[in-house]
Amino acid sequence: MNSPSQNGVAIAFREVSYRFSTGVELLNQLNLEVHRGETLVLLGRSGSGKTTTLKLINDLVSPTSGEVYVEGRPTRQWDPIRLRRGIGYVIQDAGLFPHFTVERNISLVPTIEQWPADRIRNRVAELLQLVGLDASLSSRYPRELSGGQRQRVGVARALAADPPILLMDEPFAALDPITRAELQQEFLALQQRLQKTVVFVTHDLREALRLGTRIALMESGRLVTALPPDEFAKSSDPLVRQYLNAFSASANGKREND
Amino acid sequence: MNVFQFFLQNYDEILRVTGEHLWMVAVSILLAVVVGIPLGILITRRPSLNKPILGTANVIQTIPSLALFGFLLPLPWIGARADRLAILALSLYALLPLIRNTYAGIRGVDRSVVEAGRGMGMTDHQLLFQVELPLALGVIIAGVRVATVICVGLATIAAAIGAGGLGEYIFRGLAMVNNQLILAGAIPAAALALLADVSLGWLERRLSPH
Numbered sequence: 039m040n041s042p043s044q045n046g047v048a049i050a051f052r053e054v055s056y057r058f059s060t061g062v063e064l065l066n067q068l069n070l071e072v073h074r075g076e077t078l079v080l081l082g083r084s085g086s087g088k089t090t091t092l093k094l095i096n097d098l099v100s101p102t103s104g105e106v107y108v109e110g111r112p113t114r115q116w117d118p119i120r121l122r123r124g125i126g127y128v129i130q131d132a133g134l135f136p137h138f139t140v141e142r143n144i145s146l147v148p149t150i151e152q153w154p155a156d157r158i159r160n161r162v163a164e165l166l167q168l169v170g171l172d173a174s175l176s177s178r179y180p181r182e183l184s185g186g187q188r189q190r191v192g193v194a195r196a197l198a199a200d201p202p203i204l205l206m207d208e209p210f211a212a213l214d215p216i217t218r219a220e221l222q223q224e225f226l227a228l229q230q231r232l233q234k235t236v237v238f239v240t241h242d243l244r245e246a247l248r249l250g251t252r253i254a255l256m257e258s259g260r261l262v263t264a265l266p267p268d269e270f271a272k273s274s275d276p277l278v279r280q281y282l283n284a285f286s287a288s289a290n291g292k293r294e295n296d
Numbered sequence: 297m298n299v300f301q302f303f304l305q306n307y308d309e310i311l312r313v314t315g316e317h318l319w320m321v322a323v324s325i326l327l328a329v330v331v332g333i334p335l336g337i338l339i340t341r342r343p344s345l346n347k348p349i350l351g352t353a354n355v356i357q358t359i360p361s362l363a364l365f366g367f368l369l370p371l372p373w374i375g376a377r378a379d380r381l382a383i384l385a386l387s388l389y390a391l392l393p394l395i396r397n398t399y400a401g402i403r404g405v406d407r408s409v410v411e412a413g414r415g416m417g418m419t420d421h422q423l424l425f426q427v428e429l430p431l432a433l434g435v436i437i438a439g440v441r442v443a444t445v446i447c448v449g450l451a452t453i454a455a456a457i458g459a460g461g462l463g464e465y466i467f468r469g470l471a472m473v474n475n476q477l478i479l480a481g482a483i484p485a486a487a488l489a490l491l492a493d494v495s496l497g498w499l500e501r502r503l504s505p506h
């Protein structure tokens with residue numbers, strides 16, 4: 039349905055700034071567009087403003103000035119509850135409800151949207167299969183799952199009501215490298231099929247290069263640049279270079295330590 | 297005559313007075329739950345009310361119980377009967393642990409869980425009843441437990457204003473310098489406190505989500 043050729047803008051930031059009431063500035067004059075069906079990776083170090091940028095999209099944070107448009111409408115004019123139910127949200131450590139079974143976790147949005155019970159059951163079964171989890175896990179509690187399984191449940195939960203937009207905040211950061219690579223691979227396959235508009239936050243350059251159709255580098259509340267991965271890797275922008283160099287240095291360091 | 301004989305001879309009266317005691321405590325706790333839990337929820341939503349509400353509940357706790365009975369005496373309807381007075385005083389004492397634990401329980405819910413719920417479009421009401429309260433339940437029950445144990449002990453003092461309960465034996469025993477009478481009040485009171493502690497402790501573990 040959402041073919042990438044239909045190159046509409048799903049999300050747009052216009053001169054967006056965000057400041058705490060104490061005056062500390064987290065985001066400065068951000069201008070950015072996210073196209074339908076693309077995977078935009080927000081890359082940057084801790085405190086660069088990438089998570090704030092993400093939370094502006096589903097109105098968990100409201101801009102101090104400027105406007106964030108989702109599907110052409112400023113978030114201020116959306117009913118926040120409606121807005122959020124149309125946007126899938128995946129966070130680090132999954133944020134699953136510990137007192138809900140896997141099934142109830144996944145069916146959260148369909149349930150509060152009052153889908154009929156049999157439709158919910160079918161959808162849960164479908165989603166478990168989609169994210170590569172065995173149907174027998176549906177009655178388990180999150181504490182009975184591995185980190186990778188929890189994160190898959192988190193992805194299934196975000197996809198439950200088939201939202202056109204998916205926000206992912208360092209979803210794989212807490213996983214071991216093998217599981218992370220596995221989930222990245224599956225994310226790519228899934229995204230190929232579903233063609234969602236994805237905004238993906240990470241500080242991991244390799245993850246960004248691997249998953250992004252475009253990489254937006256952020257540094258102390260400003261957008262440095264937004265480029266496709268191949269151009270990003272060749273960019274001569276000093277801040278991009280700094281990030282690329284820091285990463286290859288730490289990768290070399292790791293290899294020496296192994 | 298030793299204590300056992302006294303218990304055997306007076307067991308129906310002791311049972312009646314224990315029942316009275318239990319009734320006072322139960323009604324007080326019920327009142328405190330009905331008022332304290334909503335107040336605890338309120339201060340998680342309106343942080344500006346946090347200090348005044350917790351502060352007031354704190355100050356009430358520091359008033360000596362006999363003095364509190366005295367303060368409440370002039371109240372219309374309440375002051376007319378000793379048991380009403382005692383129940384109000386006890387529920388005021390029970391308020392602090394309930395408000396504090398409800399607040400702490402809700403604030404203690406993993407922020408990422410709450411944020412995930414909010415981010416997926418749960419309303420404040422849904423978040424409270426489906427996520428925050430169920431996950432805080434263990435801590436809230438712990439507050440009920442503390443409040444109940446406090447009230448079982450304090451209720452003995454209610455006999456000083458004629459509200460009945462196990463305190464009657466204790467005050468009579470003190471007046472007559474009769475240890476058996478004191479024990480006739482103190483032993484069941486201690487047993488009640490222990491029983492409340494153990495059973496609510498069990499409930500607390502059952503209802504804790506982890």
